[in-house]
Amino acid sequence: xxxxxxxxxxxVRNKKLYAAYFLSSMFTVMVFFTFSIFAFxxxxxxxxxxxxxxxxMNISAGIIYVFSFFFILYSMSSFLQSRKKExxxxxxxxxxxxxxxxxxxxxxxxxxxxxxxxGISLGLIFAKGILLLAENVLILDSELHFYLPIQAVGLTxxxxxxxxxxxxxxxxxxxxxxxxxxxxxGDKKSKGEPKANLFLTLTAIVLLGGGYAVALLVEGMAVxxxxxxxxxxxxxxxYLLFTQLSVYIIRRMKAKESFFWHKTNMILxxxxxxxxxDNARTFFMVAMVSTxxxxxxxxxxxxxxxxxxxxxxxxxxxxxxxxxxxxxxxxVALVNETLQKENIKANSEQMVLRYYEIGQDSILIxxxxxxxxxxxxxxxxxxxxxxxxARVVEFDGVPYGHTKExxxxxxxxxxxxxxxxxDVIYSKxxxxxxxxxxxxxxxxxxxxDTTYETSYxxxxxxxxxEKVLEISEKLYEELxxxxxxxxxxxxxxxxxxxxxxxxxLFIGVVFFVSAGSFLYFRLYMDLxxxxxxxxxxxxxxxxxxxxxxxxxxxxxxxxFAPIIVAxxxxxxxxxxxxxxxxxxxxxxxxxxLSVFLGIQIIYFFIVRYFYGxxxxxxx
Numbered sequence: 001x002x003x004x005x006x007x008x009x010x011x012v013r014n015k016k017l018y019a020a021y022f023l024s025s026m027f028t029v030m031v032f033f034t035f036s037i038f039a040f041x042x043x044x045x046x047x048x049x050x051x052x053x054x055x056x057m058n059i060s061a062g063i064i065y066v067f068s069f070f071f072i073l074y075s076m077s078s079f080l081q082s083r084k085k086e087x088x089x090x091x092x093x094x095x096x097x098x099x100x101x102x103x104x105x106x107x108x109x110x111x112x113x114x115x116x117x118x119g120i121s122l123g124l125i126f127a128k129g130i131l132l133l134a135e136n137v138l139i140l141d142s143e144l145h146f147y148l149p150i151q152a153v154g155l156t157x158x159x160x161x162x163x164x165x166x167x168x169x170x171x172x173x174x175x176x177x178x179x180x181x182x183x184x185x186g187d188k189k190s191k192g193e194p195k196a197n198l199f200l201t202l203t204a205i206v207l208l209g210g211g212y213a214v215a216l217l218v219e220g221m222a223v224x225x226x227x228x229x230x231x232x233x234x235x236x237x238x239y240l241l242f243t244q245l246s247v248y249i250i251r252r253m254k255a256k257e258s259f260f261w262h263k264t265n266m267i268l269x270x271x272x273x274x275x276x277x278d279n280a281r282t283f284f285m286v287a288m289v290s291t292x293x294x295x296x297x298x299x300x301x302x303x304x305x306x307x308x309x310x311x312x313x314x315x316x317x318x319x320x321x322x323x324x325x326x327x328x329x330x331x332v333a334l335v336n337e338t339l340q341k342e343n344i345k346a347n348s349e350q351m352v353l354r355y356y357e358i359g360q361d362s363i364l365i366x367x368x369x370x371x372x373x374x375x376x377x378x379x380x381x382x383x384x385x386x387x388x389x390a391r392v393v394e395f396d397g398v399p400y401g402h403t404k405e406x407x408x409x410x411x412x413x414x415x416x417x418x419x420x421x422x423d424v425i426y427s428k429x430x431x432x433x434x435x436x437x438x439x440x441x442x443x444x445x446x447x448x449d450t451t452y453e454t455s456y457x458x459x460x461x462x463x464x465x466e467k468v469l470e471i472s473e474k475l476y477e478e479l480x481x482x483x484x485x486x487x488x489x490x491x492x493x494x495x496x497x498x499x500x501x502x503x504x505l506f507i508g509v510v511f512f513v514s515a516g517s518f519l520y521f522r523l524y525m526d527l528x529x530x531x532x533x534x535x536x537x538x539x540x541x542x543x544x545x546x547x548x549x550x551x552x553x554x555x556x557x558x559x560f561a562p563i564i565v566a567x568x569x570x571x572x573x574x575x576x577x578x579x580x581x582x583x584x585x586x587x588x589x590x591x592x593l594s595v596f597l598g599i600q601i602i603y604f605f606i607v608r609y610f611y612g613x614x615x616x617x618x619x
Contacts, residue, residue: 029119112164207237294570
């Protein structure tokens, strides 16, 4: 057997340990390859919008590549830790440290080569489906047909072979100073039971509590001002949570004898206490990586929802038109003819928006009959204004109006009579971005001279809504900024966010899969130790049922401790985003966090099955 065959057989024999590393690396290669397919796609070299999408894909591929380097480096370091004893035995058989480094280099290159080939192959298999999905999500101007991505294949293969080469060199290099005695003892060196520092434990509570409180209490643009300090504080608090607070809680639980001696708690807590020091850093890394994934995707999803919902909220009419020149009659005729030609039925209204100098501002004042016509157009109730009074209208959905300033304000008429506004109503009838007045019809003609006025038209489609987007594009080409169509504006928002959402989703999934892989590596690093431990305990009377119970609890803690922390971090971050926009993002936050939690639960059941099976077979 040659040395290369020996290295290859090592990989094959350790396939259970290398499985998650190989699959995660292959998935990362596939994602990078997918972005490369888009970046080199002929259809994305046309319009400026498509070119920006291609550029975004290139940037995303770069982010994935950089993250892949650190992910694979961490993974290999984890494997080296679990194979110390194996290396020691090989040295006893006469293998030099140089040969061990060469073996590790070859093993990693073998895995890297097949992971790269596998990732590219999977990317090619699913390329057509991904292109179809992206075509709908990205809302591009052209069709993303399937093509043979020679450039993408070449770039992906070379990039990841180079990446695995340098990581293999680095990993083999760090083995150079290991001594035989250290390798033979491996993880048998007693690390001692970790002890928690009370001051650092309290610091963790204060930092997390303070960070959460600030993030949840501030509103508006103040959220941006406190964002960086909160991130720093919560990050430090999270590290102390796993290194200090968790250890303190475990020691307190062990100190309570009634709990510690209850059934199998002693086995669970004793083992968890000794391993917490090693797991703490992995927990911290998983929690922060998962938080980034939750927050990034939740923010993108929430911001898109905020914009689309806000657009619909502030534009209750299907079409609105403002007359900025002398072509009003021709423009309105064009809109009506287009609707009629497409067999679209719509109700319409027209009025002149008149603004008057009230105090230091120019304020819209509408007469009751005009307001009621537009209110009826969008299905709102009519209002009545008592003679001698005025009513303040706040546009429903705009929290920045000057309503308080207008309440009690006096409107002077030409006849020297004064109208006073005493109450407020909320409406979307007129397109005001600020609060305004309604007066009775008999007072309207008695108002002073206007400071500004413009003609305003609105259409509300009642039949043929499925054709609105199509004709909106035509009308925008003809009338440009003079007409507004809510469906078209929402379409443009989704089009702009499509690429960002697509990229963010892929990057978030890569981060999350990597976080799950970190947990898998941490669990399997201690597999041999767990086999020996439970085998010894079973001889003392541990039943199969109790063994299964301990394994389940241990795996649950390992998998869900960092994920629960990440979910809390993500929920706080998305709540802060809601406070910044003054918009409830609970639904969007719940969807994002639930999806990721569901993925982690599925991952947990898969790993628990194979991990538990191996331990039970050893026992």
